[in-house]
Amino acid sequence: MGDIRRIGVLTSGGDCAGLNAVIRAVTHRAVGSYGWKVLGILDGTLGLMDRPLRYTEMDLDLFSGRDLLRAGGTVLGTVNKGDPFAFPMPDGKVVDRSLDFVDGFHRLELDGLVVIGGDGSMRILKQLCDKGSIGMVGVPKTIDNDVEATEYAVGFSTAVNVVTEALDRLQATAASHHRVMILEVMGRDAGHIAVNAGIAGGADVILVPELPYSLEGIAQRIRKVQAEGRSHALIVVAEGVKTLGGEAATVSHSGGQTRYGGIGAYLSERIAEATGTETRVTILGHVQRGGVPSMRDRLLASAFGVHAVDLIAQRRFGRMVAWQNRGVIDVPLEEVCVGPRCLEPHGPLLNAARGLGIYVGEVPPA
Incomplete structure (x- = not known):
């Protein structure tokens, strides 16, 4: 040798x-x-x-x-x-x-x-x-x-910073127009970006691929925010979160490729119907990958x-x-080659989010 x-x-x-x-x-x-x-x-x-x-x-x-x-x-x-x-x-x-x-x-x-x-x-x-x-x-x-x-x-730290800054900017718009602002972020199999940035950015709802959720759970959180005197809310959803029917939200691209995307728009319509609040969606997409x-x-x-x-x-x-x-x-x-590392349902970050009153989906048995 x-x-x-x-x-x-x-x-x-x-x-x-x-x-x-x-x-x-x-x-x-x-x-x-x-x-x-x-x-x-x-x-x-x-x-x-x-x-x-x-x-x-x-x-x-x-x-x-x-x-x-x-x-x-x-x-x-x-x-x-x-x-x-x-x-x-x-x-x-x-x-x-x-x-x-x-x-x-x-x-x-x-x-x-x-x-x-x-x-x-x-x-x-x-x-x-x-x-x-x-x-x-x-x-x-x-x-x-x-x-x-x-x-x-x-790459993770920079992406989380980008998402957190986006939430900081969206908060002012949400407050000004009394809206629910939904931010769709990357995360196919795991919700690390969503939960880290969601906590740091003061989100009211964080949805991740690892946990099931209900429309009523989201609506209850928004109603609670409104009852506390706040007329706006922030929602962060990872792109890999499925619809209420358990289907992946995807979009087709040139060359026949299919990619995750669209869960934010899907939720926007249903949240508006369930709560009577005006909703808007922002999809960060590849902005999370770039920059210094x-x-x-x-x-x-x-x-x-x-x-x-x-x-x-x-x-x-x-x-x-x-x-x-x-x-x-x-x-x-x-x-390492055993598949993606996902969030633990009762891990420290999700528990911290729950402790802050953030709706992160339905709580599974411990």
């Missing part, structure tokens, strides 16, 4: 604030401390699957001339579709292109790969790397904060990037860096 000389880094899945800060930390640690070469793989797995291979060498000059610590998105590009094990081709066929990825890694003569991704990316990239005996280290990123084994993922990363995301990204490179130096592959108990640790990828 020879010395480590060259490593790759890629971003996979949806973008978020803080990705460039991770790339910067990986490059600084690998080049500055170990004297390695770092190759940035363009557009996630596609950069190693395409021919010719698509990559760029990352050096310290890149970061001295461009302040990527503060930049949103990812300079490497990313993809959140096109499973390499079932890749859609132009002729409509689906083929297994996993060996193209493996071959691309070995053609570049890489000695390790840093993967910055969410729970889905971790699962797919682990399968790819296992197939090709590739040394992988993961860095968790997702605005949904639903990666297992870590308290925080890169928060202090917490920059700090997390920097600590994660350094630790990921150190794991490669120690040849401790098959692990993901994580934040637990106010510090950076690392965990086996097997503990």
